[in-house]
Amino acid sequence: MLVALERLRARRPALALGIGSLFAVWHACALLIAPAPESRIQAAVYPVFRPYLALLHLDAGWGFFAPDPHPGVRMLYVLTDQEGREHEVDFTGSLERSATGFQRYTMMQDYLWIDAQPYATHAARYLCRRHAELRPRQIAFRFLRVQPLTPEAYVEGHRPLDPEFLVVEDHEPVPCEP
Secondary structure (H helix, E strand, C coil): CCCHHHHHHHHHHHHHHHHHHHHHHHHHHHHHHHHCCHHHHHHHHHHHHHHHHCCCCCHHHHHHCCCCCCCCHHHHHHHHEEECEEEEEEECCCCCCCCCHHHHHHHHHHHHCCHHHHHHHHHHHHHHCHHHHHHHEEEEEEEEECCCCHHHHCCCCCCCCCHHHHHECCCCCCCCCC
Protein backbone atom coordinates (compact mmCIF):
# COMPACT_ATOMS: atom_id res chain seq x y z
CA MET A 1 0.00 0.00 0.00
CA LEU A 2 2.78 2.42 0.95
CA VAL A 3 4.68 1.60 -2.23
CA ALA A 4 1.58 2.34 -4.35
CA LEU A 5 1.22 5.76 -2.66
CA GLU A 6 4.85 6.55 -3.36
CA ARG A 7 4.43 5.62 -7.03
CA LEU A 8 1.33 7.83 -7.25
CA ARG A 9 3.22 10.77 -5.71
CA ALA A 10 6.05 10.28 -8.19
CA ARG A 11 3.61 10.30 -11.11
CA ARG A 12 1.56 13.27 -9.88
CA PRO A 13 3.29 15.92 -12.07
CA ALA A 14 2.86 13.76 -15.17
CA LEU A 15 -0.78 13.09 -14.25
CA ALA A 16 -1.48 16.82 -13.74
CA LEU A 17 0.20 17.60 -17.05
CA GLY A 18 -1.89 14.95 -18.80
CA ILE A 19 -5.17 16.24 -17.32
CA GLY A 20 -4.23 19.82 -18.18
CA SER A 21 -3.37 18.79 -21.73
CA LEU A 22 -6.70 16.97 -22.14
CA PHE A 23 -8.54 20.06 -20.90
CA ALA A 24 -6.61 22.29 -23.32
CA VAL A 25 -7.52 20.00 -26.24
CA TRP A 26 -11.18 19.93 -25.10
CA HIS A 27 -11.28 23.72 -24.85
CA ALA A 28 -9.61 24.20 -28.26
CA CYS A 29 -12.08 21.80 -29.89
CA ALA A 30 -14.99 23.63 -28.26
CA LEU A 31 -13.71 26.96 -29.58
CA LEU A 32 -13.48 25.52 -33.09
CA ILE A 33 -16.88 23.80 -33.00
CA ALA A 34 -18.86 26.75 -31.54
CA PRO A 35 -18.65 29.12 -34.50
CA ALA A 36 -18.46 26.42 -37.18
CA PRO A 37 -20.99 26.68 -40.02
CA GLU A 38 -23.84 24.17 -40.05
CA SER A 39 -22.84 20.76 -41.31
CA ARG A 40 -23.43 17.11 -40.45
CA ILE A 41 -20.23 16.98 -38.42
CA GLN A 42 -21.06 20.17 -36.53
CA ALA A 43 -24.60 18.90 -35.82
CA ALA A 44 -23.23 15.62 -34.46
CA VAL A 45 -20.47 17.10 -32.29
CA TYR A 46 -21.99 20.39 -31.08
CA PRO A 47 -24.39 18.82 -28.51
CA VAL A 48 -21.39 17.36 -26.66
CA PHE A 49 -19.84 20.82 -26.27
CA ARG A 50 -23.08 22.83 -25.81
CA PRO A 51 -23.20 22.79 -21.96
CA TYR A 52 -19.55 23.84 -21.70
CA LEU A 53 -19.95 26.59 -24.30
CA ALA A 54 -23.15 27.89 -22.72
CA LEU A 55 -21.57 27.95 -19.26
CA LEU A 56 -18.73 30.17 -20.50
CA HIS A 57 -20.94 32.14 -22.96
CA LEU A 58 -18.80 30.96 -25.87
CA ASP A 59 -21.69 29.80 -28.06
CA ALA A 60 -21.47 32.77 -30.42
CA GLY A 61 -22.55 30.95 -33.56
CA TRP A 62 -21.45 31.45 -37.14
CA GLY A 63 -23.03 34.93 -37.35
CA PHE A 64 -20.07 36.20 -35.34
CA PHE A 65 -17.94 36.12 -38.50
CA ALA A 66 -18.03 37.99 -41.80
CA PRO A 67 -19.49 38.25 -44.36
CA ASP A 68 -22.80 38.22 -42.46
CA PRO A 69 -22.26 39.20 -38.82
CA HIS A 70 -25.12 39.70 -36.39
CA PRO A 71 -26.55 43.14 -37.14
CA GLY A 72 -26.61 44.26 -33.54
CA VAL A 73 -29.34 45.24 -31.14
CA ARG A 74 -29.49 48.13 -28.75
CA MET A 75 -31.88 48.04 -25.83
CA LEU A 76 -33.60 50.99 -24.27
CA TYR A 77 -36.23 50.86 -21.59
CA VAL A 78 -39.04 53.29 -21.07
CA LEU A 79 -39.79 53.83 -17.43
CA THR A 80 -43.22 55.30 -16.66
CA ASP A 81 -43.40 57.01 -13.26
CA GLN A 82 -46.44 57.40 -10.98
CA GLU A 83 -47.34 60.73 -12.64
CA GLY A 84 -47.37 59.12 -16.09
CA ARG A 85 -44.15 60.74 -17.35
CA GLU A 86 -41.93 58.55 -19.49
CA HIS A 87 -38.17 58.35 -19.04
CA GLU A 88 -36.22 56.62 -21.83
CA VAL A 89 -32.97 55.07 -20.62
CA ASP A 90 -30.21 53.45 -22.70
CA PHE A 91 -29.57 50.10 -21.04
CA THR A 92 -25.84 49.77 -21.73
CA GLY A 93 -25.12 53.33 -22.89
CA SER A 94 -23.92 54.51 -19.50
CA LEU A 95 -21.38 51.68 -19.13
CA GLU A 96 -17.84 51.61 -20.43
CA ARG A 97 -16.99 48.46 -22.36
CA SER A 98 -14.27 47.75 -19.81
CA ALA A 99 -16.72 47.94 -16.88
CA THR A 100 -17.24 44.66 -15.07
CA GLY A 101 -21.00 44.78 -15.56
CA PHE A 102 -20.92 45.47 -19.31
CA GLN A 103 -20.79 41.81 -20.37
CA ARG A 104 -23.51 40.89 -17.88
CA TYR A 105 -25.74 43.69 -19.17
CA THR A 106 -25.22 42.78 -22.82
CA MET A 107 -26.05 39.14 -22.07
CA MET A 108 -29.23 40.23 -20.28
CA GLN A 109 -30.07 42.43 -23.27
CA ASP A 110 -29.68 39.48 -25.64
CA TYR A 111 -31.83 37.22 -23.43
CA LEU A 112 -34.57 39.85 -23.30
CA TRP A 113 -34.47 40.45 -27.05
CA ILE A 114 -34.48 36.80 -28.07
CA ASP A 115 -37.10 35.60 -25.57
CA ALA A 116 -38.33 38.28 -23.18
CA GLN A 117 -41.01 36.19 -21.47
CA PRO A 118 -38.93 34.32 -18.87
CA TYR A 119 -36.67 37.30 -18.09
CA ALA A 120 -38.78 40.47 -18.44
CA THR A 121 -40.37 40.37 -14.98
CA HIS A 122 -37.05 39.91 -13.19
CA ALA A 123 -35.26 42.51 -15.29
CA ALA A 124 -38.10 45.00 -14.73
CA ARG A 125 -37.96 44.43 -10.95
CA TYR A 126 -34.25 45.10 -10.97
CA LEU A 127 -34.63 48.27 -13.06
CA CYS A 128 -37.55 49.49 -10.93
CA ARG A 129 -35.37 49.18 -7.81
CA ARG A 130 -32.48 50.83 -9.64
CA HIS A 131 -34.65 53.89 -10.40
CA ALA A 132 -36.63 53.95 -7.15
CA GLU A 133 -36.20 57.74 -6.87
CA LEU A 134 -38.44 58.14 -9.96
CA ARG A 135 -41.20 56.07 -8.32
CA PRO A 136 -41.65 53.83 -11.38
CA ARG A 137 -45.03 52.33 -12.24
CA GLN A 138 -43.98 50.19 -15.21
CA ILE A 139 -41.11 49.48 -17.57
CA ALA A 140 -41.33 48.72 -21.28
CA PHE A 141 -38.37 47.32 -23.18
CA ARG A 142 -37.57 48.85 -26.56
CA PHE A 143 -35.10 47.26 -28.95
CA LEU A 144 -33.39 49.03 -31.82
CA ARG A 145 -32.30 46.48 -34.39
CA VAL A 146 -29.75 47.60 -36.94
CA GLN A 147 -30.60 46.96 -40.59
CA PRO A 148 -27.83 46.08 -43.05
CA LEU A 149 -25.96 49.08 -44.39
CA THR A 150 -24.55 48.86 -47.90
CA PRO A 151 -21.05 50.15 -48.62
CA GLU A 152 -22.58 52.73 -50.96
CA ALA A 153 -24.82 54.11 -48.21
CA TYR A 154 -21.84 54.28 -45.87
CA VAL A 155 -19.83 56.25 -48.43
CA GLU A 156 -22.80 58.62 -48.79
CA GLY A 157 -22.46 59.41 -45.08
CA HIS A 158 -25.10 57.12 -43.56
CA ARG A 159 -24.26 55.26 -40.35
CA PRO A 160 -25.73 52.07 -38.83
CA LEU A 161 -27.43 53.91 -35.96
CA ASP A 162 -29.13 56.48 -38.20
CA PRO A 163 -32.91 56.33 -37.63
CA GLU A 164 -33.67 55.10 -41.16
CA PHE A 165 -31.53 51.99 -40.58
CA LEU A 166 -33.11 51.05 -37.25
CA VAL A 167 -36.13 48.83 -36.69
CA VAL A 168 -37.87 49.64 -33.40
CA GLU A 169 -39.41 46.73 -31.50
CA ASP A 170 -41.48 47.67 -28.44
CA HIS A 171 -42.34 44.95 -25.96
CA GLU A 172 -45.30 44.92 -23.60
CA PRO A 173 -44.82 47.00 -20.43
CA VAL A 174 -44.05 45.13 -17.22
CA PRO A 175 -45.52 46.59 -14.03
CA CYS A 176 -43.27 47.43 -11.12
CA GLU A 177 -44.24 45.81 -7.87
CA PRO A 178 -45.35 48.19 -5.13
